[in-house]
Amino acid sequence: MRELGKQFRPPLKWIVFGLVGIHLLIAATWGIAYLLLNHIVDWFDPSVGHPIWKQFLTIEVGLFLVFAFGTFARIFIKPVRRQMDWFFHLISAMKELSKGNFEVTLKTNLRYMGQFGPLISSFNEMASELNQMEKMRQEFISNVSHEFQSPLTSISGFARALQRDDLPTDTRHHYLDIIEMESKRLSRLSDNLLKLTSLESKHHPFEAKPYRLDRQLRHIILSSEPLWQEKNIEMEVELPEVTVVADEDLMSQVWINLLHNSIKFTPEGGTIGVRLTVGHKQVHAVLFNSGPDISDEALPHLFERFFREDKSREREGGGSGLGLSIVKKIIEMHGGEIAASNRLKGGAQFAISLPYDN
Structure with a gap:
């Protein structure tokens, strides 16, 4: 001073x-x-x-x-x-x-601040937002480091084990399969990070044009048929004819991610539903499954980056915790909303609303 x-x-x-x-x-x-x-x-x-x-x-x-x-x-x-x-x-x-x-703040005293009052209030708000962003950045770096460290440790360990000359052939093949699986997981994680960064940069290509949403959903369901038939999952589909103005490629990533997640968590012989309804200036899509409920603690954080309700189960399934973050970002780019909840009959449900011009 x-x-x-x-x-x-x-x-x-x-x-x-x-x-x-x-x-x-x-x-x-x-x-x-x-x-x-x-x-x-x-x-x-x-x-x-x-x-x-x-x-x-x-x-x-x-x-x-x-x-x-x-x-x-x-x-x-x-x-x-x-x-x-x-x-x-x-x-x-x-x-x-x-x-x-970013933890610095200014004390406020309306009696003496005068014309500096709004400036000081804005400064404190800016410092608080920057502090929050810094914490999120540090948490993001920590999560990225952790997610990369896990498969790298596995690859390094099994590669070192493969140097043994007395290793049986079937064990050697098993170790190679694990190395390949972990390498693919690293590749998916890297791709998802690049994709999420591109979407958040506001420079990602965005080409909105009219197309049939019901046809897109029907095509994605049929292309995933080997996955849900393998688990004897019953598909309940209600897809009336709906034309939306959106980026078809980006929206395809949304439906593929949600559908594959539903297949992953739906038990053998379960049910997955996909329904479309048209409201006033909005089209609503609902994807639900008969799998386990989402815990109350997880619901508020479900769309956060790297969040996983069951980390061990997700890691075994190859998940990175970025899929739902990418889904939410794409929906927001289209001016829509997405929400997750549990059904009264049991199971998770994702409701999506998109702008619709009648």
Whole structure:
């Protein structure tokens, strides 16, 4: 704060002007006191004219006027000084913010902030948002490091085991299969990270055009038939004719991700449903399954990056925890909404709303 005060110290000429002004103020006060006293003496009793007495009274009146002027000046200058203090604190806080200290805040006092009030409130809000973003960035880096470290450790361990000459052939093939599986998982994780980064950069290609949403969903369901038939899953499909304006390739990623997740978590002989309905200026798509419910603790975090309700089960299935984040981002790019919930009959449900021009 002292250094800031030195930076904002007025030039020498302004100090000289200030000193001259103070002396002029004293002279003016003395003159006003002298004239005022002469007027009072002449009005009260012209015969009182002793110079010493008059000088004494002049000094008393002058001191009173100086004290009065000083009091009034202090009343008016005090808020300005308070505001300057806030200004110096703001500059100091901005320097801390530029150094990466996002936990800095400014105390608010509506009595003295004046026109700096909205600025200080906005600064505190900005610092809080930056602090939150920094925590999210650190958490993201930690999650990425963890997700890459796990398969890399497996690959390194099994590659080292393959160097043994006495390793049986079937064991060697088993280790190679694991290395291949972990390599593919690393590749999928890298692709999903690049895809999510591209979507969040707002420079991802986005070509919205009219197409039949019901045909797209029907094609994706049929192309996934080997997966759901292998588990004897029953498909309940209600797809009336609906034409939407959207990016067909991006929306295809949404349906593939949600459908494959439903197949993964639906037990043998279970049910998966896909339904389309058209409302006022919106088209609603619902995908549900008869698998396990989503826990209440997981529901609020389901679309967060790297979040997995059952981490061990997801890792075995090759999941990266990025699929639903990508789904949500694509839906938001289209001006839609997605929500997850549990059905009354049991099982998870994903409801998607997209803009629809009748």
